[in-house]
Amino acid sequence: MLRLPRLAAVACALALAGCTGDVETPTYDFGLFPEVAHSGFNPKASFKVMFGTGATDPAWSIEDPSVATIAPSPPPKVAGTTVSSMSFALVTATKAGETTITMTSGGRTLTARLVVKAYTDEDLEAGRARYETASTDPARAPCASCHAKEGGVDHSPLKMAGFDDATILEVIQAATYPASSSGRSATSAFAPTGPLEFTGHTWSLTEPEKSGILAHLRSLPLGGL
Numbered sequence: 001m002l003r004l005p006r007l008a009a010v011a012c013a014l015a016l017a018g019c020t021g022d023v024e025t026p027t028y029d030f031g032l033f034p035e036v037a038h039s040g041f042n043p044k045a046s047f048k049v050m051f052g053t054g055a056t057d058p059a060w061s062i063e064d065p066s067v068a069t070i071a072p073s074p075p076p077k078v079a080g081t082t083v084s085s086m087s088f089a090l091v092t093a094t095k096a097g098e099t100t101i102t103m104t105s106g107g108r109t110l111t112a113r114l115v116v117k118a119y120t121d122e123d124l125e126a127g128r129a130r131y132e133t134a135s136t137d138p139a140r141a142p143c144a145s146c147h148a149k150e151g152g153v154d155h156s157p158l159k160m161a162g163f164d165d166a167t168i169l170e171v172i173q174a175a176t177y178p179a180s181s182s183g184r185s186a187t188s189a190f191a192p193t194g195p196l197e198f199t200g201h202t203w204s205l206t207e208p209e210k211s212g213i214l215a216h217l218r219s220l221p222l223g224g225l
């Protein structure tokens with residue numbers, strides 16, 4: 001599959017409105033994104049991910065329907081970009097497990113993986129508390145103080161489901177993505193590598209808060225909606 005060179009991604013980030021046609025159309029030609037989606041399950045929260053494709057009139061199916069439901073979805077709203085030419089499926093996790101998502105269009109078939117991890121009530125509570133609770137320690141600023149405000153950077157599953165746990169924890173604690181692309185969004189050319197521009201994104205998490213924050217992020221409403 002085509003990967004965007006980093007410079008193109010940066011140019012795109014700097015001129016979001018202008019990049020859609022140039023960058024997304026070729027990248028999304030008949031692809032299925034993300035290749036692997038990571039989600040979670042706990043009956044007290046809602047864990048959803050979105051799969052996107054540039055193929056026309058896609059038919060969607062899931063190998064093990066006990067792990068998740070799948071249904072066609074209208075395009076999500078993504079700040080600064082237009083994804084109305086793509087087709088989407090909304091996947092809602094119903095138990096922990098791994099399975100395959102299949103998209104068929106015009107006689108061609110593509111597959112992607114869905115990985116659903118079990119989270120405990122304690123994980124959910126530890127994540128919510130770390131996300132929201134004010135602290136006098138500057139390394140423990142509440143995530144919500146930036147991400148939950150108007151215009152805050154989206155880190156819901158709409159953007160982050162295509163990244164595994166280790167990648168997300170590095171972004172949170174060490175302000176960097178891996179050197180080579182390890183995943184991508186379902187809705188844009190977002191396939192980052194290397195350090196964040198915000199180098200101060202080095203937040204502290206206790207051991208229980210690591211799975212907690214993953215449980216919290218993976219159960220956020222898609223794109224904040």
Ligand code: HEC
Pocket residue numbers: 130131141142143144145146147153154155160168171172192196197198199201203213
């Ligand atoms: C001071 C404001 C601030 C705080 C506090 C903060 N973030 Fe962020 N976060 C940002 C900004 C800004 C970005 C985008 C950084 C960049 O791309 O350079 C970001 C990016 C991210 C990303 C990656 C999204 C992307 O677009 O690459 C994740 C995941 C994330 N933050 C999670 C968290 C979590 C979890 C916490 C709390 C433990 C947290 N953040 C605390 C401002 C903040």
